[in-house]
Amino acid sequence: MAEKGFSYIDFINQVLSVGRISFTLDEVIEKSGYDRKIAQVSLSRLISKGKILLIRRGFYVIITPEFSIQRNIPYIMYIDDLMKYLQRNYYVSLLSAAALHGAAHQQPMQFFVTTTMPFIRDIKKEKIHISFTIKNGWDTSCITQLKTRTGYVNVSTAEATILDLVENLQDFGLGRVIGIIDELSEVVNKNTLKKIADFYPTSVVQRVGYILDDLLGREDIAKCLFAVLSKRNIYPQYLSLSTQKNGSLTDKWKIIPNEKIEIDI
Template structure:
């Protein structure tokens, strides 16, 4: 960067198409020692020109988002996670929305990580982090954003995550709504769903299969072999153990489920 006044830095970066910067880069741009740059960055943040979702990492706010006090999470999460040197993927309801399931728009942006990471809020943008074991094995894809890309769970991995942890998605009714919506839009692939399933997600696959079988016209015959290979599990993983057994899906139906119409 050529030297510039710190107060002019956000607008300059935006004009150059730069969507984030570090404290070190700001110090170099202004030609000042690193320790001297922080008061100026705080003033820029107080004026709503930048925000900092992680230590030493800053995002300039374009004029159209300054009433937010931030920018949409899709604009900076990938860069922030690379800055933190943390493996991640966008998951749960946030991934479902990116794949076209708009009925259950989340109030927070949900990110899956290998180790605990504190949730954070900047203006209107809220990030919620959820620990996922064997994260590197989860099928993902890259989706293009206005500022780069995001790592997002595939539609199939998304519904497996949702049915594994419905409490993080507003409950089984919300999860069923997403599963049905993705299925009806042709987004879910049965073969890919089988391929995404491992020993830790067989129970989740059973729930997905049950929902598809009950609420859609999707041919789910390819799922039944995996679904009935072991002892029954709960439809609602957080519910009681009482309920009729659905032998076709290896589930104890311990909860009523009704997707949104």
């Protein structure tokens, strides 16, 4: 039964009053007593007025006054609630994590989130683009929690971000990734990098080691990765995953530089 005098604006203000900026369709139905179709139509009117956003079916975000002009909300303010709604483990990753760790000039147009199987579709709407990357899993040491205005968000550590970027090298380009690694190397903890590298493929560790050591002159950091590789079987790997297969094998990291590098800094 519909609740007499239910006000959507009052409901939104109530959500905001407890430090939240998101809500679900099911919450509205429970509070109002309206059936699903009526609630959806009413919420659509609020979307057209720029009061709320529909992020994914059944999940809404409130546009607070300070964001009313751009009619959008920073992803970081609602991503944790969204992933809980989707019942997914996650962490903010790749270019988005790099920006949060200080690679300021690498502010991406889309927001990158890593989660587990099953596959999940990217969210692409006007002014909203959340890109999902799938992994089989990760160790808790790969994640840190960042405090936001609305709670805490899981973010890959600077060390895991570097390894993830190299693991997804083909998506971002060699020069761009090297530029980010150069920035993140200023905040990397060598012991943490060594521990986390244990959870990544040998080829990824080789490429990161080569980039840090031979290209960025950070042998002080790279040596911890060489210690990881000393316990594994190492085979020659091309630096770039491009189609070019020329280049000379480097002795230490067993990497073949096969692409002209223009570092994005």
